[in-house]
Amino acid sequence: MQVVNECNQVLTNAEVYELLDGIRKSKRAVGQRNSALKNLATLTHTAHKFLAEQTPAPTQTSSAITAFLTDIRQFNLSRQEALQLVNLCPRSPVEVHVIVDDCDQRLTDEQVQMLLDLVAKWFPDSSNST
Amino acid sequence: MFLLCELKDIVALAPEKFGSPGLEAYEQALNEKLSNLVLHKVGLCCALWDILQVDEAHVFPGDARSHSQVRFRYVVFRPSLEEVLVGTVRKCDTDGVHVSLGFFDDILIPPDQLQHPSRFENSRGEPAWVWAYDTGADTGPHQLPMERGDRLRFRVVEELWRDVLPGGKQQPQQLGQQPAAPLDEAARLPPYSLLGSVNEPGLGLLDWWSDA
Numbered sequence: 001m002q003v004v005n006e007c008n009q010v011l012t013n014a015e016v017y018e019l020l021d022g023i024r025k026s027k028r029a030v031g032q033r034n035s036a037l038k039n040l041a042t043l044t045h046t047a048h049k050f051l052a053e054q055t056p057a058p059t060q061t062s063s064a065i066t067a068f069l070t071d072i073r074q075f076n077l078s079r080q081e082a083l084q085l086v087n088l089c090p091r092s093p094v095e096v097h098v099i100v101d102d103c104d105q106r107l108t109d110e111q112v113q114m115l116l117d118l119v120a121k122w123f124p125d126s127s128n129s130t
Numbered sequence: 131m132f133l134l135c136e137l138k139d140i141v142a143l144a145p146e147k148f149g150s151p152g153l154e155a156y157e158q159a160l161n162e163k164l165s166n167l168v169l170h171k172v173g174l175c176c177a178l179w180d181i182l183q184v185d186e187a188h189v190f191p192g193d194a195r196s197h198s199q200v201r202f203r204y205v206v207f208r209p210s211l212e213e214v215l216v217g218t219v220r221k222c223d224t225d226g227v228h229v230s231l232g233f234f235d236d237i238l239i240p241p242d243q244l245q246h247p248s249r250f251e252n253s254r255g256e257p258a259w260v261w262a263y264d265t266g267a268d269t270g271p272h273q274l275p276m277e278r279g280d281r282l283r284f285r286v287v288e289e290l291w292r293d294v295l296p297g298g299k300q301q302p303q304q305l306g307q308q309p310a311a312p313l314d315e316a317a318r319l320p321p322y323s324l325l326g327s328v329n330e331p332g333l334g335l336l337d338w339w340s341d342a
Contacts, residue, residue, distance in 0.1 A: 008203055039166035
């Protein structure tokens with residue numbers, strides 16, 4: 001086993017959720033009960049459950065994510081901060097301050113509110129997460 | 131918290147798999163090998179993302195399997211440092227608050243990374259870490275407990291890697307000796323664990339900071 005590239009690409013929770021959903025659906029369709037794939041079954045089940053119940057990932061579409069990332073370009077956030085905004089969907093200013101480094105210096109209160117409005121626009125609250 | 135790691139490995143397929151459609155046999159072999167396991171300094175491997183390249187297959191004398199080198203990308207769980215995550219409190223003890231993400235349980239928030247001042251309480255039957263939040267009011271500080279089952283927001287501050295031996299076994303015991311003592315704590319530590327912090331405004335239990 002050789003690691004060619006430790007971090008080829010970073011994924012949003014939504015993309016991982018979609019992958020796990022696909023794995024679960026294909027296994028159900030085939031009716032597979034391969035005991036050698038026990039580890040995959042355990043991980044798929046627990047990770048899918050976590051993402052479905054505790055994150056907004058299931059309701060996030062890739063078009064919404066792309067549109068959101070385009071809209072927040074004006075704030076000059078780093079990739080890591082943008083990723084966390086998508087994964088965590090903050091609903092209050094204090095959550096934005098936690099995600100964005102030095103938020104007081106980089107964003108005004110109006111900009112923080114604009115960010116929250118964009119989050120609410122593209123990822124409306126389904127109230128079973130956050 | 132998830133990333134794609136590009137890996138390269140030799141996959142051996144048994145003859146009964148030769149008739150499988152497309153790359154299904156390779157996908158299954160890679161998932162069997164890696165899923166839900168920790169690769170040292172890479173992270174917790176979750177599931178196969180895609181296969182980039184399969185080199186030509188070789189058959190070796192005395193072995194009916196076909197061996198090919200496969201280059202593929204795997205979804206790996208490895209939160210970056212300073213990343214904020216939301217998890218559930220699994221248990222509280224004197225080591226700190228243990229947090230679980232369902233599929234990954236080895237997250238600890240040590241006592242010095244809790245909100246100040248916090249203290250450990252075991253008086254009500256359920257062990258808990260309690261944050262004494264001083265509002266400046268005359269009634270004294272609010273007591274805010276962190277108990278099992280509470281959802282909380284925390285920041286990842288450190289990742290710990292331990293290279294574990296296969297099987298986790300000690301040296302083999304000889305006949306007539308006492309059975310080997312149980313594995314000591316050091317041998318039972320997980321290969322990949324995270325240290326977290328809630329010592330910041332906005333971190334800690336979700337209820338503490340919600341607008342309700």
